[in-house]
Each structure stands twice: as structure tokens, then as C-alpha cells.
Amino acid sequence: MTQSAPPEESLFQAPPLAEQERMVEAILFASPEPVSLREMTGRMPHGCVPAEALELLRKRYAGRGVQVMRVGDGFAMRTAPDLGYLMQRETTEMRKLSRAAIETLAIIAYHQPTTRAEIEEIRGVSVSRGTIDQLLELEWIKFGRRKMTPGRPVTFVVTGQFLDHFGLETVRDLPGLKELRSAGLLDNRLPPEGMPNAAGNDPLEAEEEDLAQSELFEDEAPQT
């Protein structure tokens, strides 16, 4: 069953690094989505070490009109942002996001994994279903693991598409993240008792959400 490292593997000489670099180049070029090192390894001949080839490639493309970017745990080729003005033709019309959606997205990105109640706590208003739906539809957020707090509420996290869209390597690269953290503004400080809670935590709603959740959880598992 588990044929780890079939014996033939060592019989083949891994291609020279320059050739591996060409391969990584072709793979990244051809794929609109970021490709992980693992997938590269799977597609390249036995014995290839894409990480090394990728490093060469990144250097080669540094400062070019097309760049090799890291996106989450994958890599992708994208045009250099300073040349965006040449690309009016390719610009995709984006639906304007509401202020609520933008704020909600930022809160999820900076506080993730975060629950709906936490978002509501921060914004001081209840989050409409539509806002979350819109962000889910854009595939900028997805469900994360449940919180280990009473009621086991669902959480939201940002996706690889989010990182890709905003040209972020990881969520750690979110602008101002460090400063916000050191200022304690990302702490989850619970309000003292008696303070009005903006989000009337409707238990009915929570349950409904739970149901939707269990479905979504299944295919969420592999993500780390």
C-alpha cells in the first residue's frame, strides 16, 4: 500500500538544476492559481527539488515585468504591480464592496480565526448575513475551525485567494499588523459585564449557522 520511495527512484538521475528551473517556470506560468511546492514535486520528474529551482527563478524574475510571488503556501506568476496601467484592457470590473463588508473583511483578516460575535463586538453592530455571504462568495473568507468556547461557534479565516488578491505572502504581511498587535488592539478583550452588546446574540440564528457549518467543515479539513 505505502510504497514510500520506490526503488527505481534512485536509478534516475534528477535533471540538472537549470532544467528544473525551466520546469518550475513552465508550471507556474501555466497555472492561474498558486502552485504549492508539493504539487510541483508531484508533477516534476523524480528527484527534483523544486524549492531550490524556485529560488533561482524568483531571483531571475526579480524586477521584471512578470514576477514570481509567494501566496500562502503556493507560488504564482503575476505582472508587476507598477505596470498595472498598461493593462486597462484586462482589468476586471469589481463589485464595490460595502463599508460593512470591507470592515468585516479587515476584522477577519487581522483577528482570525474570528467568530461572528467577535466581529459584531468590534463593529458594534450586528453583521448581516449578506455581508458574510458576499465575502464567502468572493472566496476571500472561509470557515475555520470551531472555537473551543461554549457553543463551539464557527470562525472565519481569510483564504489563499484573499492573499492572492491583495498580493500578500501570508497573513503576517498584513499592513500594520505588528503595530496593532503591540498596541493591544488585536487582543480579544471581553467587555465588562453589563455593557450593551451590539449584537443581540439570537440563539436561533446561532443554531442555524451551526447547521450550515457542519456541512462546510468536511471539505475544510485539509487546510492548515
Next chain:
Amino acid sequence: MTQSAPPEESLFQAPPLAEQERMVEAILFASPEPVSLREMTGRMPHGCVPAEALELLRKRYAGRGVQVMRVGDGFAMRTAPDLGYLMQRETTEMRKLSRAAIETLAIIAYHQPTTRAEIEEIRGVSVSRGTIDQLLELEWIKFGRRKMTPGRPVTFVVTGQFLDHFGLETVRDLPGLKELRSAGLLDNRLPPEGMPNAAGNDPLEAEEEDLAQSELFEDEAPQT
């Protein structure tokens, strides 16, 4: 569209050639269709000479994993044709072996070398060609020596890959009927005929089996 050298052109300093090359690179990368020189000129700042930049770019990509190619009266970037094989994503699907195949395989393992007629006799149903083919293809069984019985039927034996897959050193390691029974895998009923043990202790068969066995070991040796 045809801006035949507008007078302002000379007022602007055209970007350096290296910069123009970046622009051509980004335009070709982002465009879904091949781009003509004329279109490039239209999209690039005044004074640019895309033909020259393009020539530089073509040279830069010569021999790389991505190539700048002429397509009709336009230009496009394409993955190098020799790397086409990388553009396959292999998905491996695990499937359970059918019951018929498992039983056939088990009979071959326990009774090898065994003929098709013998398998059919034991299973009580005819063995489809597909089942045998599948096992041959998986390289879990192979043809053994012909039986010295009328018609000289071909026999089947298991292979080294079979032993590998099931983590056995030899077929003798297969648990015998007694063990199967004590493991609760077998009813407490004696099999109708002899051959209660793993490697069929039928004295008649024993000799032949040894032959088959040695055969098996021969070509098993090089791999592992």
C-alpha cells in the same frame, strides 16, 4: 488608432529600453490573445518602440521554460513545447479491489500454482477474464509453469510485488486456515477438501509448488 508619430512624441522621453521590455513582458503575459506590435504601441507610453523591446524579450526567454512566440500577426508567451508533459495533474484514486478479484487473488496465493479451472472450482463461479487481467496488470499475479495435466493448462502464481504490497516475505507467511479460524475469520467448519494450510500441503502439488516458488524468488530478487 494609428498614431503616426504625433508631434508631442518627441516632447516625452521614451522609457529606457529595459523598461519597455518589462512592459512588453507584462502585456504579453496578461493578454488572453496574442498581441500585435501595433496594439503594444497603442498601450505603451508615447515613444516606445515595442519591436525592439520584443526582440530583447525573445532573446531573454530563449531556451527558458516559457517562450515568446509569434502567433499570426501577434506575439504571445507560451510554455516551452518540450515541457508539455508537466502540464498534467495526476490524481491518484484509491479503489478497493472487487470481491471477485480479492477472492481470486487469495486462491492463487494460497494454492499457487493454480489454474483457472481450479480457481473456478474453489470459488464456485466462473472467473472473468477481466479479473485475471486486472490482477496481471497490477502485477500481483503472473503466469507460472503449465500444469502437467491433460491440456497442460497455464497456472498463476503471485509475484514479488504481491508480497511487497501485503508485507509478506514469502507466501508461506500467509496465515493458514487454522489461524484464520482462530482469528474468527472462518467458521468452525472444516473445508470440504484437504489443503487446509496456507501453502497447500498437498504432496502432489508440493513439488510443483517448489518449482514455481523458486521461479518466483528468482525474479523477485533484483527488486527490493
Next chain:
Amino acid sequence: MADSPQQLSLSVAERLAAEALIIDVDGFEGPLDLLLTLSRTQKVDLRKISVLALAQQYLAFVERAKALRLELAADYLVMAAWLAFLKSRLLLPPDPSEDGPSGEELAAHLAFQLERLQAMRDAAARLMARDQLGRDFFVRGAREDVTRVRRVRYSATLLDLMQGYARTRTRDDFRPFVMDRDSVFTMEQALERLRGLIGFAGDWTAIASYLPEGWEGDPQRLRSATAATFAASLELVKEGQLEIRQSALFAPIELRKKEKPR
């Protein structure tokens, strides 16, 4: 409406701004948003904000909205009630007999909330100001399809193998293509039975009464016996020994012995 002394201390511009706020009440995203907007009139670092002054501004706002008979959403009123409570806590000396957070603690948390909301707004703005995919930088335009090669791998464990073997070795007896005949009444059997019985069938008799004994209970057996008996009776009709009739659709099928032509 009578302006409170608090209001009098506000400049004309601030009062105009406050009027605008009221007109614009629908534009606020809840009480916290309103508080944040009000706090801007203090023109200080959010960390140095006077929560007390802010509470008073908010309460004044709500008072005016009431005077203008504006409908304020419940959460604005809840916040007003709470801020009134906070104000009293901040103004009165602490009562040692009362437990719960002090006025200062509550005020600090409110200030934190405002600061945090502001920080998230700034972060959101910075995020949206970033280069964005499809606007500032682009994916490759041409689609290149990655063909999917599906490889099937078969798996089987040693246990599968042993169970498979055990299965073959414990099968009752080896009967390829043997049907379970226990509940099959063959046409031969039916013929034999009918031949013996038709001698007594002078009158029309329902076919059901010719069914063998012990076959009526189990539906499978009944079906088999009925089919066989019917087929056998047709056979006998063909041989000229029986007559068969059915008076209506789904009516019982009846048989009788065919009289030998004289």
C-alpha cells in the same frame, strides 16, 4: 427645545455638526460608530479621549433626536441608558458595597472599543489601498488547461485477502449457478399433479383449488405454484384434455375436463 448648559458650551460649528449627525442617523452603523464620530469633535488621540464628555455628547444627541421625534433604533437607546449609568458611575464616588467593574474600568473598555474600531477602519483602508489582483497586477491572460490524468490505484489489505479466502473456503457447497429450488414449483411437477386431478374436474373449478398443498402461505411459493399450474393447464388445454376460461378481466381462471367428443 431647551438647550442644556452642556450644549451652550459647544461652538456653533459643533452644533451644526451635531444637527447633521441627527439628520444623518441612518448613515451610522450603530451606536459605536456614532460614538466614534462624536469623539472626533474632541480632536484628541483616541487614547486620551474623555469618555465622560463623550457620554454627555451622546446623551445630548439622543435627547435632540427625541425632541425632533426621530425614531432611534433600540440599540442607540440601550447605549444611551448604559452611558447614563456610566456617567453616574464616573461622577459619583465609588460605592464600596457595590461590586462589578468600576466606572473607570468601563470607561477604559469603551475607549478601547473605539480605538479598536478606528484601528480596524484604518486597517481596512490600508488593505483596500493595496495593489489588487485584476486591478493593479494580473494573472496570465491565456488559459492553459492542465489536463487531469486520473490514475487508479487499487488497494487491498492482507485482511481483505484473508477474509476473501476464508469466504471461498466456507461457502456451503460449490454449486455454480444453482438456484435455490426450495420455493420453485416446476411445470413438470404441476403437470403431473394436474393430470392426476383432472379426472375429477367435471365442473368449472377455479385454478386456485388445484394448487399443491403447503404452497399457499409463502408469497414466493404461491407465485411459483400458480405460474406453474397455469402453464401446465395451458399445456393440457393444448393437448385437448382441459378447457379453460376467465369470465372477466381479473376474474378467477377456471378449468374443467374436456368432454371426449363422442
